[in-house]
Amino acid sequence: MKEKILEYLNKGHDYLSGDQISGHLGISRQALWKHIQDLKDSGYDIVAVPHLGYRLESRPDRLFAFEVSRGLNTRFIGKKIHYFDYLSSTMDLAMQLGMRGAPAGSLVLTESQTKGRGRLGRIWFSPKYKGIYLSLILRPEILPQASPVLTLLSAVSICEAVKKVTGLEPQIKWPNDVLIHNKKIAGILTEMNAEADKVNFVAIGIGLNVNNDKKSLISQATSLKEQAGTQIDRLLLLQELLRRLENNYLLLGDKGAKAIIEKWRSLSLTLGRHVKVYYQHKHIEGAAVNIDEDGTLLIRKDSGIIQKVSSGDVVHCRQ
Amino acid sequence: MKEKILEYLNKGHDYLSGDQISGHLGISRQALWKHIQDLKDSGYDIVAVPHLGYRLESRPDRLFAFEVSRGLNTRFIGKKIHYFDYLSSTMDLAMQLGMRGAPAGSLVLTESQTKGRGRLGRIWFSPKYKGIYLSLILRPEILPQASPVLTLLSAVSICEAVKKVTGLEPQIKWPNDVLIHNKKIAGILTEMNAEADKVNFVAIGIGLNVNNDKKSLISQATSLKEQAGTQIDRLLLLQELLRRLENNYLLLGDKGAKAIIEKWRSLSLTLGRHVKVYYQHKHIEGAAVNIDEDGTLLIRKDSGIIQKVSSGDVVHCRQ
Numbered sequence: 001m002k003e004k005i006l007e008y009l010n011k012g013h014d015y016l017s018g019d020q021i022s023g024h025l026g027i028s029r030q031a032l033w034k035h036i037q038d039l040k041d042s043g044y045d046i047v048a049v050p051h052l053g054y055r056l057e058s059r060p061d062r063l064f065a066f067e068v069s070r071g072l073n074t075r076f077i078g079k080k081i082h083y084f085d086y087l088s089s090t091m092d093l094a095m096q097l098g099m100r101g102a103p104a105g106s107l108v109l110t111e112s113q114t115k116g117r118g119r120l121g122r123i124w125f126s127p128k129y130k131g132i133y134l135s136l137i138l139r140p141e142i143l144p145q146a147s148p149v150l151t152l153l154s155a156v157s158i159c160e161a162v163k164k165v166t167g168l169e170p171q172i173k174w175p176n177d178v179l180i181h182n183k184k185i186a187g188i189l190t191e192m193n194a195e196a197d198k199v200n201f202v203a204i205g206i207g208l209n210v211n212n213d214k215k216s217l218i219s220q221a222t223s224l225k226e227q228a229g230t231q232i233d234r235l236l237l238l239q240e241l242l243r244r245l246e247n248n249y250l251l252l253g254d255k256g257a258k259a260i261i262e263k264w265r266s267l268s269l270t271l272g273r274h275v276k277v278y279y280q281h282k283h284i285e286g287a288a289v290n291i292d293e294d295g296t297l298l299i300r301k302d303s304g305i306i307q308k309v310s311s312g313d314v315v316h317c318r319q
Numbered sequence: 320m321k322e323k324i325l326e327y328l329n330k331g332h333d334y335l336s337g338d339q340i341s342g343h344l345g346i347s348r349q350a351l352w353k354h355i356q357d358l359k360d361s362g363y364d365i366v367a368v369p370h371l372g373y374r375l376e377s378r379p380d381r382l383f384a385f386e387v388s389r390g391l392n393t394r395f396i397g398k399k400i401h402y403f404d405y406l407s408s409t410m411d412l413a414m415q416l417g418m419r420g421a422p423a424g425s426l427v428l429t430e431s432q433t434k435g436r437g438r439l440g441r442i443w444f445s446p447k448y449k450g451i452y453l454s455l456i457l458r459p460e461i462l463p464q465a466s467p468v469l470t471l472l473s474a475v476s477i478c479e480a481v482k483k484v485t486g487l488e489p490q491i492k493w494p495n496d497v498l499i500h501n502k503k504i505a506g507i508l509t510e511m512n513a514e515a516d517k518v519n520f521v522a523i524g525i526g527l528n529v530n531n532d533k534k535s536l537i538s539q540a541t542s543l544k545e546q547a548g549t550q551i552d553r554l555l556l557l558q559e560l561l562r563r564l565e566n567n568y569l570l571l572g573d574k575g576a577k578a579i580i581e582k583w584r585s586l587s588l589t590l591g592r593h594v595k596v597y598y599q600h601k602h603i604e605g606a607a608v609n610i611d612e613d614g615t616l617l618i619r620k621d622s623g624i625i626q627k628v629s630s631g632d633v634v635h636c637r638q
Contacts, residue, residue, distance in 0.1 A: 143629065144511075175515070191514055
């Protein structure tokens with residue numbers, strides 16, 4: 001009902017009397033008044049003027065599920081949204097929901113995380129109302145070894161959405177760091193629940209620094225606000241991100257990993273660079289010449305030998 | 320305390336007076352009487368004769384955690400046992416426990432399952448007190464694509480334990496069916512929770528038909544009792560299985576997958592046979608010539624071309 005009230009107020013864009021609204025929606029004046037109070041408590045600025053009625057002045061900077069759904073127009077991503085003011089970690093909940101059979105496209109969304117997780121157990125700093133913190137449940141019909149393409153797909157989707165909404169042009173450091181001017185704006189963590197020959201489900205976790213202030217960021221990190229010099233509409237950005245994720249996921253199903261890899265290559269900050277890759281207590285140095293369709297990075301060492309690396313941390317060396 | 324009472328009764332092997340027992344264990348006669356009643360309720364046949372005392376006549380056919388632990392002598396497998404009279408599925412619980420940080424070697428054990436799961440969502444029939452139904456949590460430092468070796472390792476361990484305890488000689492149909500005389504006695508399901516470059520944990524599920532009666536088995540299945548012609552001690556077999564699993568797991572860490580694959584080959588019913596492998600709505604036919612160190616089956620087709628299959632269902636053709 002609250003969504004309907006907002007929808008109706010939004011349409012009018014002018015004062016609407018209590019009688020008009022309650023008549024239109026078939027509820028009592030008393031019930032309407034109660035809903036309006038709840039909305040105001042949630043941060044909706046609704047003014048009430050005697051003899052004129054109600055008017056919606058502004059919406060709060062919140063990612064409420066019904067706001068995300070409004071005008072989203074996706075086929076399956078975000079059809080079910082689990083929204084929280086805070087969570088320990090969207091990944092923990094998403095993995096739980098996945099095990100309980102949550103449908104593909106289910107979204108876990110939170111305004112802050114107390115224990116946001118990154119790759120290999122690292123922490124993702126998730127201050128309240130500043131970023132976008134989500135986990136998306138997917139049920140792709142792929143083998144476990146094909147799962148890295150989903151991380152690449154997510155990085156591509158973030159770049160596309162950020163560019164569309166802000167005009168900024170992020171790039172990707174292999175495998176899954178999204179950077180602007182060599183500073184990190186987003187991290188991606190893909191976890192799966194799988195048998196040897198079947199992925200049961202994956203949860204893709206995305207942490208995106210949107211309106212973080214410079215002083216709250218570590219030196220290797222940045223936010224879209226810092227880069228764009230202006231506050232960014234998190235809701236618009238989130239919706240665009242969900243659309244891009246869906247489009248790219250459908251593209252993957254349609255055209256295969258190749259189509260995603262092509263997009264990834266064009267956004268890559270790593271390919272063509274001299275890099276060091278640290279993995280499993282070892283490291284390898286050389287030119288990053290390409291990535292495979294399974295997301296593996298190909299490094300040409302000084303000896304000319306080409307070595308494959310399926311995971312690790314990349315350092316881009318100065319040339 | 321119940322374990323201590325059993326231990327003490329077991330040592331004596333003759334009548335022990337209530338005073339002796341309660342004195343030895345530092346409990347009251349009243350408390351002892353209560354514990355003895357509980358043990359009798361659990362199926363322990365303890366006779367009480369006036370002026371003589373208590374004697375343990377027999378233990379019940381149950382896999383109580385403290386019975387499994389007694390004399391197990393493993394380093395880490397089974398140090399923590401979660402035992403249930405029935406469960407929907409040991410895998411579901413093990414995956415939950417894994418997410419909550421259960422240590423490597425934690426064991427979920429049940430006397431029956433209402434929804435025992437096999438590979439690809441198939442059902443594992445788990446009648447009460449007839450089989451061994453367990454899930455083992457491991458935290459191997461491997462990449463997700465290396466996980467199939469754990470399934471092979473489990474199949475090898477089952478064969479070794481069954482041979483040691485019953486004298487029967489099971490063989491393995493690729494990848495993970497354990498057969499005697501071409502009928503299935505055990506199934507293995509390995510599920511993992513993983514990132515692209517790190518396995519967080521795996522749960523290895525094992526269902527083993529031990530004392531199932533012929534009439535309760537489908538035609539492609541058999542039980543150790545049916546094959547051996549005698550009731551099998553489930554407890555001894557389970558303990559041996561846990562020891563073999565641990566030994567082989569330590570061997571894997573020590574010598575690598577090669578050592579496991581060698582054992583697997585010697586137990587294989589598939590290698591050298593003409594087979595059909597059904598996988599992902601396709602099938603391939605040819606000679607099963609070898610398996611790789613990552614568990615991949617190599618099929619030589621009539622054309623001479625060798626094709627790799629990483630998962631599927633094998634049908635052994637008559638030659």
